[in-house]
Amino acid sequence: MTTATYADTSVTVDDEGFFTDPGQWTEPMAEQIAREQDIATLTDRHWTVIHFMRAEYAAKGTGPTVRILGKTSGVSVKELYQLFPKGPAKTAAKIAGIPKPRGCI
Amino acid sequence: MDKSIVILGSGTAGTLTANRLRRTYDERECRITVVDQNDDHVYQPGLLFVPFGLAEPHALVRPRPRQLLDGIAYRSAEIDRVDLTADRVHFTDGTSLGYDVLVVATGASLLPEETEGLTGPGWGEKVHTFYDLPGAVALHQALERFEGGRVVIDVVDLPIKCPVAPLEFAFLADWYFQRRGIRDRVELTYVTPLDGAFTKPVAAKALGGLLKEKGIELVTEFALGEVDGTGGRLVSYDEREVPFDLAVVVPLHGGAEYVDRSPGLGDELGFVPVDRHTLQHPDHPHVFAIGDAAGLPASKAGSVAHFEGEVLAHNIGRFLAGKPLDASFDGHTNCFIETGFHKALLIDFNYDTEPLPGHFPGALGLPLLKESRANHLGKLAFEWLYWHSLLPGRELPGIGSAMPEHGKTHTPA
DSSP states (O other): OOOETTTEEEEEEOSSSSSSOOOGOOHHHHHHHHHHHOOOOOHHHHHHHHHHHHHHHHHEEEEEEOOHHHSSSSSSSSHHHHHTOOHHHHHHHHHTTTTOOOOOO | OEEEEEOOOOOOHHHHHHHHHHHSSSSTTEEEEEEESEEEOOOOOGTTTTGGSSSOGGGGEEESSGGOOTTEEEEEOOOOEETTTTTTTETTTSOOOSSSSSEEOOOOEEEEGBBTTTTSBBBBEEOOSSOOOOOOOOHHHHHHHOOOOOOOOOOSSSSBBSSTTTHHHHHHHHHHHHHHOOGEEEEEEEEOOSSSSSSSHHHHHHHHHHHHTEEEEEEEOOEEEEEEETTTEEEEETSSSSOOSSSEOOEEEEEEEEHHHSTOOOOOOOOOOOTTTTOOOOOOOOEEGGGGGBBOOOOBHHHHHHHHHHHHHHHHHHHHHOOOOOOOOOOEEEEEEEEEEEEEEEEEESSSOHHHHHOETTTTSSSSSBBBBHHHHHHHHHHIIIIIITTOOBBTTTBOSSSSTTTBBOOOO
C-alpha cells in the first residue's frame, strides 16, 4: 500500500497503482492517470467506459472483465482495445479509480 | 413435508446433488426430479487423455439415468426457460414442471462461434479443441498426423472448465512428441490472457517454471481477437500475432442457453449468481446453483462441484425446514495436474488461501505443487472414485468440503 497524488490530492493505491478506496477518486484525477497510461486525451467513449466501470464496481464489488465490458458497456471489445491499448479492464479500472478487477479462476 | 426439488442438469454437480438429497430424504419427504437434454454423461477429466491416445472415447461415456439412485425421477427434455415468478420450468415440447426448490446444475457451454474466425476455415483440421468429445477425437487424429511445426495452445478467456487442463495439455504434448521422437521438430507455445501461467501467484510461479523446464514458450496477456485458420495465425486485439501449424484452442465459455431466456436467473455470461458460501440465489431464495453453472469466483472443476454438493444438500434441507442456512462453502478446489512422464502435481486451495506447498490432506499425504508419481496414480485412481463414490454422493474418506490446513507450508505469495 502506498500513496499517489492526483489533482493535488493524496490518495491510497496498491502496489500496482490501483485505488484501494474508490471514494477518494474525482473526475479531474482521471485525465492525469490516463496520461500516465499513455492516453493523451479522454474522449466521450473513454468516459462511457470509465463511468460504466465505476457503476459495475459499486453494484458488484469488482470491476468487469473485458468480455463483460464488451457485452454490456455498449463498446465492443475491438473498440475497447483501441481506447485502452494496454488492456481495457485493467487500464480503465485504474483510470476509473477502482481496485484491479478480480478476473476469474 | 411433501416438497418437489427439481435439478436441471445431470452432469457431475446435478447427479451428485440428487443422490446426496436422496440419501438424506425418502420419497415421502420430497420428490426429486432431474432433467437433462441428452442421456450421455461424459467423464470430462478423461477428455484430456483422448488426444494422446491415453483414453478410449467410448469408455468415458455412461448413461445419465443409471448414475441416479432409485427414487429419483429422470426426465429427458430440452429446457426452454425458467419462470421465476411462477416457480415453473418450461420445456420446448410445451410441457412444464413446478418446483419448491430449483437447483441449476446445467454446467458451462462452449462458445467457439463467439471468437472471430475460430470456427471458420481450418476448424477441425488445423484448429481444434479438446473440451468436448468430438473435438478431442478429431485432435487425436490431427496429432497422429502431425510430423513437426508450431503447436499453439491458447485459452481465449476465463472462466473455463478446469483451468489447469490447457497447461496439462501443453505438458502432455511435450511428453507425446518426445515419445514419438520428434520433439526437436516441434515448437510448443502456451498462450494465455492472464499475466502468468495461472491465476494464483504461487501456482503460477511453479507452473510457469515447469513450462520453461520443458521448453514451452509462454505468451501472456494475449486477448485473442481473431483466428486465421488459413494463414495459421492467432491475432490478438492489440494486433500481436502468434503463428501456428496446429492450434489447440479453449473457446469462450458461457452458461446454458435457457438461462439467458429466463429473466432474473443469470448474469451477463449466462451463469447463475449465488451467494459464494450458501449457493443460494440472491433474489430468489428457493433457487440454488452448483458446479460450472454457478457464477462463483471459484474454479469450474469437478472437485468444486463435489465440495459444494455437501454444502448444498445440507442447505436445501435447512431451507425446506424453514431454518436459516448454516453450511458454508469455502471455495475449496483440488486439482491433479498431469505433467507427463507418469508424473503429476497436486494443488489444493480455497477462496482465501493460495495453492501452497506441503502435503494433502495431511502431513503424510500427497505432495502439493511438486511433481510425483503418487499424484499421477492419484489422478488415474480418481476415475473409479468418480463413478463409484463421488457421483453416488458418498463421502470420500478423509476429504471433506472444507479445505484441510494440516500439512501445508504457509509461505507468503
